[in-house]
């Protein structure tokens with residue numbers, strides 16, 4: 001089978017590349033290969049009742065399938081160069097922002113209309129934070145919510161499938177450079193194309209490493225972010241989340257000078273399990289629909305670690321810590337902040353005694369047996385610092401779920417077209433190690449599609 005363009009992975013990067021090709025060059029023959037299911041068949045079996053923890057499905061519906069890792073995410077599209085990836089280093093700050101705004105326009109046109117765009121511009125919280133040694137980063141954030149995000153994806157798919165060949169439940173095994181084009185092998189069949197866009201996300205990190213090894217594509221190690229997901233009564237953060245929705249706050253610890261930052265804030269949301277290649281970590285999301293909201297707000301507190309010499313495997317380090325928590329807790333561990341400070345584990349009875357109802361069934365335990373001292377000390381310092389702008393954060397009953405790890409794919413060497421050393425082979429989205437968010441991944445897809453279309 002011959003195509004002009006083959007896209008590997010139907011996450012935001014792949015979807016927006018397909019969308020832009022369909023709009024700019026409708027005559028082009030485009031195929032999308034996706035390891036996971038169609039959107040409507042994506043279903044995580046954890047129901048909190050019969051199935052309480054991750055059972056390691058062959059294809060994880062949270063991470064794989066149409067919509068990628070973004071399908072059941074909170075649908076927070078952060079329009080900023082300050083975090084979410086370093087796309088701007090390749091394509092320039094203005095172009096990166098323009099592309100993120102373009103993606104936002106498409107989301108609005110496909111079902112997101114009416115959702116709120118929050119902004120930190122001109123907010124008094126910037127001053128309040130800085131007076132307390134905390135730094136609030138600049139961003140505009142569109143919160144679609146898990147529910148509206150799902151509708152937008154459904155609408156996009158309805159249009160894309162009319163013009164583009166989708167192959168679901170079809171993981172690509174290999175990519176080979178042949179006769180100035182590419183051959184993609186999947187389920188024993190060979191498909192050829194002139195241009196190939198690889199957008200395999202975090203779940204495709206191991207596969208991406210193999211492709212780079214096989215094709216001798218240069219890469220470099222990336223950082224890993226390690227920490228916990230904090231859950232507390234929504235009222236503690238209401239003043240911030242009502243105005244900003246998501247506040248990205250950075251704090252430099254007094255003890256080590258490490259930076260700790262808040263990440264992925266979900267007002268009135270729920271904490272969830274995330275399964276990356278069999279490792280269970282914590283994450284969170286929230287719904288736009290008030291009926292589906294909870295009484296708690298959750299966010300991550302993360303510390304970045306980047307190893308280079310002689311040890312380079314930052315992800316391996318994060319994986320080992322996550323495996324330790326999985327070994328001790330059978331999955332994610334939860335601990336009351338008060339128990340952590342007193343140096344004792346949380347037990348089921350201490351959890352029942354707490355004035356907060358956890359939104360994720362995790363194993364009560366002791367995070368100090370899992371997280372390295374330096375990281376844990378930084379997180380504790382940050383919780384006390386946040387307590388000054390959001391009193392109640394350092395409450396004994398504040399829940400810490402561990403561990404949360406943000407794995408970043410190793411960075412693939414690409415040019416400003418996001419094309420690797422093989423002409424016509426583009427590596428985009430989180431799989432490239434360059435982006436780590438919905439907006440940056442989507443923008444990278446549009447950028448590459450426009451380059452192909454204009455050539």
Ligand SMILES: Cc1cc2nc3c(=O)[nH]c(=O)nc-3n(C[C@H](O)[C@H](O)[C@H](O)COP(=O)(O)OP(=O)(O)OC[C@H]3O[C@@H](n4cnc5c(N)ncnc54)[C@H](O)[C@@H]3O)c2cc1C
Pocket residue numbers: 008009010011012013014033034035036062063064065066067068069070071072073074075076077078084170171172173199200201202203204207264272274283284285428429430431435436437438439441442
């Ligand atoms: C629970 C959760 C909540 C999140 N919330 C937010 C949020 O609110 N805001 C935000 O900005 N980011 C959020 N993120 C991160 C965000 O989802 C990702 O940054 C984004 O989805 C990356 O897009 P991508 O297209 O690069 O990769 P992905 O979305 O990971 O998609 C990659 C796709 O490629 C497929 N694939 C992998 N290997 C192969 C192969 N060999 N052959 C075929 N297909 C393959 C996978 O199955 C997957 O569907 C969240 C992530 C999770 C898990």
